[in-house]
Amino acid sequence: MRVVLAEDxxxxxxxxxxxxxxxxxxxxxxxxxxxxxxxxxxxxxxDVAIVDVRMPPSFTDEGLRAAIEARKQVPHTAVLVLSQYVEESYASDLLADGNGGVGYLLKDRVSDLDQLSDALERVVSGGTVLDPEVVAQLFAQRRRDPLEKLSPRERDVLKLMAEGRTNSAIARTLVVTEGAVEKHISSILTKLDLFPSEDEHRRVMAVLAWLQHG
Incomplete structure (x- = not known):
């Protein structure tokens, strides 16, 4: 796996x-x-660019903006963003193109070698990886939940999808079959009006809808 790293x-x-x-x-x-x-x-x-969010000169979001620009110039480059703190807008911006292959981890997680390796493999393969604390804080910051069509179990499934879990991992966590998970995901996509498209990754768009409105 070939990596470009950006850290000031x-x-x-x-x-x-x-x-x-x-x-x-x-x-x-x-x-x-x-x-x-x-x-x-x-x-x-x-294969992947690993980027600190806050970089010179203003130490705000230069790293994130650079990663988005690099991804535009070299499409399909996976991006793993590292941040000291959970910042809602940055996570949303990272997911905005809906193409997958992105991750957002807190810096204190990267010292766990197994977790770092797993995150890299998942984003390089086109998955989406979000630190559980990022997901939790994004949910906590939302004032209302417009995704009223989803059942409690579908919300559980979508929350785990937002953490970057595979169908098999979701099944193990919820103690159900993979077939049941696939049915829940199909129902979620239908209820969110996410129909098959060559231009959008429906699973990522569902996660983005959850982060924006969940």
């Missing part, structure tokens, strides 16, 4: 490089700002 702190950047190498990744470039990230992605065309 040199010490943290070097530490992440070592951690990623332990996880079996090949870090082809490690940079310190958003513009350098875009250049590195265009040059190396990595």
């Amino acid at each position: 702190s040199m010490l943290l950047r070097e530490g992440l490089v070592r951690l990623l190498e332990e996880a079996g990744a090949n870090v082809v470039d490690a940079v310190g700002d958003g513009e350098a990230l875009v250049r590195a992605v265009v040059e190396h065309k990595p």
Whole structure:
């Protein structure tokens, strides 16, 4: 797995490089700002770009914006965003294109080598990975739930989908069959008016609808 890393702190950047190498990744470039990230992605065309949200010069959302721009220039590049804090708008912006292959993790999670490896594999394969704390806080920040058509069990399934779980993982968590999970997901997509389309990934669009309105 070829990785481009963007982190403005040199010490943290070097530490992440070592951690990623332990996880079996090949870090082809490690940079310190958003513009350098875009250049590195265009040059190396990595499997995944790992990006700190807050980077120079304003330390607001330069990293996220650079990741979105890099993804536009090199489509299908997976993106794993790291953040010190849960920031709702950043998670929503990351998911906005509906194409999958994205993740949002809190920095204190990346020290867990198994969790980091799993997150990378999932985003590179086109999945969506959200830190459970990110999901929980996004839900807590919402004032109302317009997804009234969903049953309690369908909400459980969609919540686990938002955490990036596979159908088999959802089935194990809810102690049901994979067939039951597939039926719930089909019902969720129908109730959310997400019909088959060549332009949109319906599962990701359902997760995005949940994060925006759930």
